[in-house]
Amino acid sequence: MSTHSNHPYHLVDYSPWPLTGAIGAMSMVSGLVKWFHQYDMTLMMLGTVITMLTMYQWWRDISREGTFQGLHTNPVTLGLRWGMILFIISEIFFFVSFFWAFFHSSLSPAIELGASWPPMGIIPFNPFQVPLLNTAILLASGVTVTWAHHGLMEGNHSQTTQGLFFTVILGVYFSMLQAYEYIEAPFTIADAVYGSTFYMATGFHGLHVLIGTTFLLICLIRHMKFHFSATHHFGFEAAAWYWHFVDVVWLFLYISIYWWGS
Numbered sequence: 001m002s003t004h005s006n007h008p009y010h011l012v013d014y015s016p017w018p019l020t021g022a023i024g025a026m027s028m029v030s031g032l033v034k035w036f037h038q039y040d041m042t043l044m045m046l047g048t049v050i051t052m053l054t055m056y057q058w059w060r061d062i063s064r065e066g067t068f069q070g071l072h073t074n075p076v077t078l079g080l081r082w083g084m085i086l087f088i089i090s091e092i093f094f095f096v097s098f099f100w101a102f103f104h105s106s107l108s109p110a111i112e113l114g115a116s117w118p119p120m121g122i123i124p125f126n127p128f129q130v131p132l133l134n135t136a137i138l139l140a141s142g143v144t145v146t147w148a149h150h151g152l153m154e155g156n157h158s159q160t161t162q163g164l165f166f167t168v169i170l171g172v173y174f175s176m177l178q179a180y181e182y183i184e185a186p187f188t189i190a191d192a193v194y195g196s197t198f199y200m201a202t203g204f205h206g207l208h209v210l211i212g213t214t215f216l217l218i219c220l221i222r223h224m225k226f227h228f229s230a231t232h233h234f235g236f237e238a239a240a241w242y243w244h245f246v247d248v249v250w251l252f253l254y255i256s257i258y259w260w261g262s
């Protein structure tokens with residue numbers, strides 16, 4: 001495809017990554033089912049490797065297009081902004097479904113649950129221990145990613161590097177604490193509707209933290225390679241928007257499920 005055009009829009013080249021990404025995702029999900037029922041992780045690990053290789057190569061191509069080929073013009077960037085905004089809105093409604101399920105069951109608990117919430121026999125987490133620490137960690141990470149953003153807009157390379165580095169560290173720390181919390185949990189996903197809604201909501205949020213941390217780590221690597229400037233850094237802005245979304249969802253999770261729901 002010719003790189004010369006009389007319009008500012010980016011017509012993408014043919015790419016194998018959507019196909020390999022779909023194969024990887026299907027293999028990973030099918031492998032999860034196989035792992036749950038047959039205790040065999042082989043297919044899941046294969047799907048994970050395919051997905052990670054696809055992610056690396058697709059992000060490499062996008063970074064090259066936006067940084068070195070100059071294909072992310074102002075109209076293209078505007079389209080990317082709207083795409084990210086609509087994606088985050090879709091994610092909001094994804095989590096609304098979990099909150100809906102939680103409040104539907106908790107505001108009027110069925111007789112099978114003992115007509116109480118949490119259900120009889122469930123020992124909930126103390127909201128003022130690890131959950132409160134995780135809240136402080138995510139709020140601090142929101143500050144550090146904003147610090148990095150301001151440093152980038154002011155052309156301060158070292159401040160942006162430090163802000164992104166601390167944000168990634170806080171994201172990893174949050175994930176480690178959540179894993180510890182799950183290991184020590186006194187109930188499982190099979191323990192009534194409380195266990196189901198708790199692990200679905202907090203588990204998917206934890207997945208989003210891992211994705212956001214990876215997103216910001218890629219931005220840190222790109223920033224250290226001088227891919228961003230004060231006026232051309234939408235890749236970082238998208239990561240920052242996503243991270244703030246993750247922060248806000250956690251606040252709702254903490255207040256409703258950990259604090260009110262306990």
